[in-house]
Amino acid sequence: MFSYYFRLALVSMRRNPILSALMIAAIGLGIGASMTTITVNYVMSSNPIPHKSDDLYYVQLDSWDPNNAANEPNEPPDQVTWTDAMALMRDAPALRQGAQAKSNLVLEPPGDDERPFMVLARSNFADFFPMFDLPFLYGSGWDRDADEARELVVVLSREINDRVFGGENSVGRTLRLGGQHFRVVGVIDEWSPMPKFYDVTNGPFDEPEEIFIPFNTMVDFQFSRSGNTNCWKAVDGNGFDAFLRSECVWIQFWAELPSQAERDEYMQFLNSYVEQQKALGRFPRPMNNRLSNVMQWMENQEVVDDDAQVMMWLSLMFLVVCLLNTVGLLLSKFLAKSHEIGLRRAVGASRGQLFTQHLVESATIGLAGGLLGLGLAWLGLRGIELLFGDMVDRMTNMDWVMVLAAIGLAIVSAIVAGLYPTWRACNVQPAAQLKSI
Template identity: 40%
Template sequence: MFPYYLQQGLRSLRRTPVLTALMVLSIAMGIGASMTTLTVMHLLSGDPLPGRSEHIFYPQLDASPRGESARKEPMDMLDYTSAVDLWRDGPADRKALVVDSSVKLSASSSSEPPSIATMLSTTADFFPMFQVPMAFGAGWSQDDDERRARVAVISWDLNQRLFGGKDSTGQMLRIRDGEVRIVGVLKPWRPSPRFYTVAGGRFAQGDTADYYTRIEDVMVPFFTGLQLNAGNFQQFTCWNLPSNPGHLENSDCVWLQLWVQLDDATKVAAYRQFVDGYAQQQHQLGRISQPELTRVRSLMEWMDYNGVVPRDVRLQAWMALAFLGICLFNTVGLLLAKFLRRTGEIGVLRALGATRTMVFQQCLVEAALVGLAGGFGGLLLTLFGLWSVRQQPLAYADMMQLDMQMLAITFAVSVMTTVAAGMLPALRASRIDPALQIKAL
């Protein structure tokens, strides 16, 4: 019966082109507005490490002194002593310290003048833990971390700018007053969002325009970075002002992040127990006042805790969904008017033997056709909406592209919502009394 319902639905829609156009336009506008904002949310809050994020964790503890009111959550970053202790002794499969800072760099083999760039000081496990893709060479080793080797991995963009995109491994790079040897060059890599420097409800410590648009220009071993860029690291929070600003190794400041990889639930439980035990030990030594403030959050839990999706995007999404609801109510009224105008036709069908179920199904097929047409219109409006977002001065603007998942959702939402909106009009149409309608003909 479906081919027959489809044929009759198309014929019915062609008989009332103006009413059909109004319904399709109404659905298209609601779908276009809602899918544009939902796509933005999807791209900003998506899993940056699909299949691996459940194994990546962010440990926290609070080394600040107890104030007049005790904290309910630990600070978002770690002090130097806690971070290095957890990194050296923690029972994790992989561990990576992370801190970024601005540096002046240049290359003697390049004609490019010295420039200010962003440097990430991290440890060797950073690359395999986050599956960082390499175009040339590789990351450094754990031995390089311990012996403070003067080596570096540079970004694809920096390699293009300084070396014309050629394999630059073995070349020397000058960072402030020291030189490092390039051992690796990244492929174009842009995690969305740049999750490994999320803290305090914001992305990293630098310019907010960089949170979505770029990664660091150069990466060096953690302790090497502290030597090369001494005095230029920014503190996140201090409970005593550092005696030597920028030199934060022995300061009462939090400014470091630590990521760990735990491959199964047993290791997660053991690591949480280790962090709790460390906090208790430091409490007994008088360094930590609130040992109960420990957390080991997974990557997605950490992103959710920090609210990586901007509030205005969430608000726009709710407003767009409300607009879609208004469009659906409008469509309900239009479908009801359309179906009730055909009472004579429906009465004849019933008199010829069509059941209420058959009439109901035929009306739903017609509503689904409206939803499918509205989906095509909504897709065009969604593409236009995302194009409009890309024209805005937003840090994440150029990321706004419709992927296959959201494309499928666009049509699914359009058809499902229109069918749902058509159920009441279809039910009313199926309950028409054929005797009264035939008598009135």
């Protein structure tokens, strides 16, 4: 029965080829535009670390200016000071936690042949690696003792290991970074969470780091930092030490707190720490400490680009126009077939059968439109890559969820668009149609 209706649908579509093409094109364009923009939004708002996103908490302390909030309305600064980061590292009760910052360093490969080059570096504590589940190709991260001992150790990205050591297991080898000899302890495999949740302050869609070094070592050698630095109060005196002790914020701080009890305890610690600092004359603002899990933090930092959201809403409206268009055309088409429908009713077809027949016809148009839309979405994403170049790296990949969503959206759209015309077609009074013949 179904295949018969399908054949009838094809016959009917072939009878008005231009009209059918117009309907398929309209659905295709609507789906294509919507899926292109939905994919970009989906990638931007995706959970970068789904299995742990509820256990990882971003720490904010309101150490800001008494007269102005760091961000309106009354948001604490998005990073912490060195003084506070070090105090938390020393005493705060977390399963794992870590301060981190961004740097640029000159890397001098061993041997005289290769020229030195700049690398994007992250300075972090030992917990960084297990906390964010970095995949290791060789070796491992350093341990907490190495942080304490302020060792000169480094973890390389796969790319840098390929470039400097030809992809070999380089654990134990040394290279010069910022003028110092560092020992390689590990090489990570490809790791680039989308968005780059652990440092949205410096760009949620930035390139991943190329090397990782201990935070304390970075401070010891005063390696140049390239991340965002904000100060509400003038630094008191010259020199690096004065900067460290200043009220400038430049460090991101994450803690792994898997249970509510641990979170409560941690929050309590933060509050009592701030009380204590207030007694010392710091933290002039009212108590306003925050713990945000990964997705809350992404939301708070509004990582999804405004333009991407505007485009998504516009393209969804565009889809609505395309559907209205299809409803109108299908309706006209089915009403034009009133004679035929009346005849079929008169010779015994039930309303249900006619309903199914016409729904199959609408669904066929929808499916064809959906496939066209999927192709157009793919083209649209390639177009976005072409327009934005390296700025949308990795943002334009449709995964199977998006492909299924596109097909689903197409079928639902077509059925929604087809339901009303189908219902109208089935309500044709056979007698009224037959009389006029």
